[in-house]
Amino acid sequence: MTTLKDLSRHLGLSVTQVSRALNDHADVSEKTKVRVRDAAKSLNYEANVLARRLVTGRSGIVGLVYPTMPDPSDSWYFMQFVAGLSKEFSRLGRQFMLHMPDDAGDHLDVYDRLVRSRSIDGFIIMTPMVADPRVNFLRSRSVPFVLHGQTMDEPDYPFFDIDNMAVGYDLTAYLADRGHREIAIINGNPGASFVERRFDGYRQALRERGLPNRAQFEAAGMMTADLGLLETVRMFQSDGPKPTGIIASNLRIAKGIISALNAMGLRVPQDVSVVAHDDKLPDVSAESLGSGLTTTEAPLGDSWEPLARFLNATLDGAPLSEVQEVGPHSLVERGSVAVR
Amino acid sequence: MTTLKDLSRHLGLSVTQVSRALNDHADVSEKTKVRVRDAAKSLNYEANVLARRLVTGRSGIVGLVYPTMPDPSDSWYFMQFVAGLSKEFSRLGRQFMLHMPDDAGDHLDVYDRLVRSRSIDGFIIMTPMVADPRVNFLRSRSVPFVLHGQTMDEPDYPFFDIDNMAVGYDLTAYLADRGHREIAIINGNPGASFVERRFDGYRQALRERGLPNRAQFEAAGMMTADLGLLETVRMFQSDGPKPTGIIASNLRIAKGIISALNAMGLRVPQDVSVVAHDDKLPDVSAESLGSGLTTTEAPLGDSWEPLARFLNATLDGAPLSEVQEVGPHSLVERGSVAVR
DNA sequence: TAACGTTGCCGAAACGTTTCGGTAAATAGC
DNA sequence: GCTATTTACCGAAACGTTTCGGCAACGTTA
Known part of the structure; x- marks a missing residue:
């Protein structure tokens, strides 16, 4: 597998400059950038994400801890949700990982382990409680997350919800x-x-x-x-x-x-x-x-796009105002109500 | 966050020895192992998976590329499958990641990208074709995988199937x-x-x-x-x-x-x-x-346990004979057949 | 007692990136 | 023509693990 070092040797440049060229930094001449990119392509270079992750301290992975085994009748929804988030994040250049703990509960230990081992950069939290321990926990560790819904207090976190x-x-x-x-x-x-x-x-x-x-x-x-x-x-x-x-x-x-x-x-x-x-x-x-x-x-199917977008933006440092939204709902009359 | 270095300083041991103790290597005295494990627990140490992955060259993640958006009626099965694999792998100390590409097709490009960026250690392949391009591809790159089913030729790969x-x-x-x-x-x-x-x-x-x-x-x-x-x-x-x-x-x-x-x-x-x-x-x-x-x-629900087990064993270097199995089936008479 | 294997430990290198701080050369300002 | 700024580059350190090779201390064997 080609590494940065191979590339730098091949180009007669320093590893530093090759890295900066590929990441489109400002202090690389346009000419060099082109040269480096061409060489990378011809040598079939693909950055080793493992090394990148170590140095950046980010896994590039976001997670959903799915609390319970869904009822069979919920499975279509669950699947849509998982598929939607998975695709949406992959479009945004991140990976999505589902965690399904065996037992019931709020699974703070699962979050804890995932956070401590640095395997997850941020979480999606579904169906929050009025006072949600997961929210409190993640907030206390300052781990990014996005809520599908809101807790009851003034939301100081990213969320997508309906009214x-x-x-x-x-x-x-x-x-x-x-x-x-x-x-x-x-x-x-x-x-x-x-x-x-x-x-x-x-x-x-x-x-x-x-x-x-x-x-x-x-x-x-x-x-x-x-x-x-x-x-x-x-x-x-x-x-x-x-x-x-x-x-x-x-x-x-x-x-x-x-x-x-x-x-x-x-x-x-x-x-x-x-x-x-x-x-x-x-x-x-x-x-x-x-x-x-x-x-x-x-x-409900309209929710995963904003959820993924908001978590992604949060990880990229977007301000709170850009990652909170209350989506629309409408009333449709169909005649199951009689006037008394 | 606690690191190995912190732990070694605290214990008066070398980083090497602490690492080896935690990984249960032979040349660490039982006494030290206990001491190290206790310290790790009390200092709330959790290994940084990112560093470990870099040095081992393994992401610790296995993947399933789900070919199509399942039919709603298949969703319960899909969910069981995903949930089953997810849990099973997490029990085995690995993480499971689902990839759902947007478009139809073989998705060999998806496999290629995942392999080249070293983000996936091995794959589960579902419903293989008679001559499956994914199998050929992964075999050519010598990437580990396990089949749910078999292709038509003599299987030289891990699989779980029924007859x-x-x-x-x-x-x-x-x-x-x-x-x-x-x-x-x-x-x-x-x-x-x-x-x-x-x-x-x-x-x-x-x-x-x-x-x-x-x-x-x-x-x-x-x-x-x-x-x-x-x-x-x-x-x-x-x-x-x-x-x-x-x-x-x-x-x-x-x-x-x-x-x-x-x-x-x-x-x-x-x-x-x-x-x-x-x-x-x-x-x-x-x-x-x-x-x-x-x-x-x-x-079908009996399949994910062996699938996860086999892929895991393969990644740990198990021989082929231990990771191939044809599961049982039985015939149940219920009276929808008349004798003519 | 000399040679030897075993046990328990350590220093240093390695994995492949990103980034900090620095430095020449080129350009601009006056 | 001299200083100040910009441009384009580089070396080295850092991220936190695992692992290779070595090395004392100790007991065993002959």
Whole structure:
């Protein structure tokens, strides 16, 4: 394999100058640069990344620690995410590495080891918690990272997110403004930041309109059709008021809600209205649920490009203002809501 | 960050001896080893992989170049594969990196770049072709790799595979031995080694029994339910003899076959018998197809452990005999075959 | 006691880059 | 014509490991 030394010998230049020429530094004459580049090409020279990494102290690799083995139904999303990040980073000249620890937990030890052995330059963090230990840990070690989402405090780190509070608010307001007074929400795992933000939006919309905020109308859990089904049945079988409108935090939950309503002989939207947030994953579509589901939508698939870009820019020293973004979402009416 | 030098100063030992102690070399006294290990732990020392890589010339990273963006229905399998390899390698002290090139093709250029820049020590190669250019390329550069499958020639490389010829043979023989004379097979993409081997087994079983081997009874394509459906319809709508037994190369194809038969008013197994190979993927189960499908089975999920182990051993210099294995498969009768 | 193998240790070189500090020669300023 | 600046280059150090060759001290053997 050709090294810089070979090249320098061959050209009658110092190793220093050859290195600087190839890296396009200012104090190399244009003529020499051309000469060096030609020689590099003809000698089939490719820089040894291992040596470069040692001296720069950077591995050139960014990582994602995937917390759990995803549910089979999440696998398409997972794959899209991994593939998207992988490609995006390779386009940006970095490598992306996935780490899947065996056991559950926040895996701070995994981060610690990766950081200490200097094998990872920066991290992508998915679905952050309200107070996320990973964020605190990486911040304390001043290791670069980018969040898919935000924690609850003012973000002093790079992130890409959608306005989940607005999502919760918009869906609630949509139902309320059409006369619904008893509105339930079936949300994701408690503690996850996006879940709490959607709850916040939901509560704020209720509060502003003087509508009741009932504890038994707030459900949370792993976002599956089963959750939607079970929680809907629970709400309709317990004593007290029944919801006339239900908000689902994703389409799988919505699917479960609709199954439950059908099973109980309730029609959508005549008896109960249903709205949901749609991540635009290919496993379920809002059109195909019932006779079309009214949703807020924001494609999850649009997130990896900014995430990769932001982490990359951060590693290149970009200021915080350039690596924070709240992406758009929109409301699409499809007729799963009746006016009361 | 603690370095070897810090450690050696702290212990009053030479850097050499500290390094050798941590790497468990023979010429370090047991007492010193313990002392060094304790100090390393208490000083929170973790070897700088970048330096180690430079001096050993090895990146410690193995790679998989995933050829295409998998079909959504393949994503669970893909994820299992990636997760399995990732974990397995991390257990073995290596890191696993996925590369997903944008465009289709052999991606020999991708392999070339990864090899030349010394960023990957070895590769896992999935679904090899009968004559696989990647195998030839890596062999010519003497880069270690392991095959999930085999090419058609005598394998002089590490691999894990199942006996696909036997799979084709067993399924065919099972039908033939129950009186079927017109047996069709719907297989995977032509050129893939496992596909051709199953065809070979199918043909051999027919030949040995003096049964006709009709070109129109051999179908191949992307292994989806659509393929099974379309090819079944084609076989029954064209002139000439109709199959009384159909072999599906996986359960998705089988599902399509059964849909087609149902649509045409044919019953399984009374009118047409169906058997399949079952990879034990969680999206379809042999039990739930029709009233239970007779299959050969070999869990794909059992493959990544040997694959990782073999590549790892190869990198550590293990002889070929220890890194080649043909895994088991079994035949499970479930009553989708009628005796004629 | 002399020769010899074993044990436990060390200094220095090597891996192939990048970069710091310095230095001649060429150019510019006045 | 003299000083100041710019241009183009170089030697050497640094990054943190692993490993090669050597070397004392010690016990064993004859």
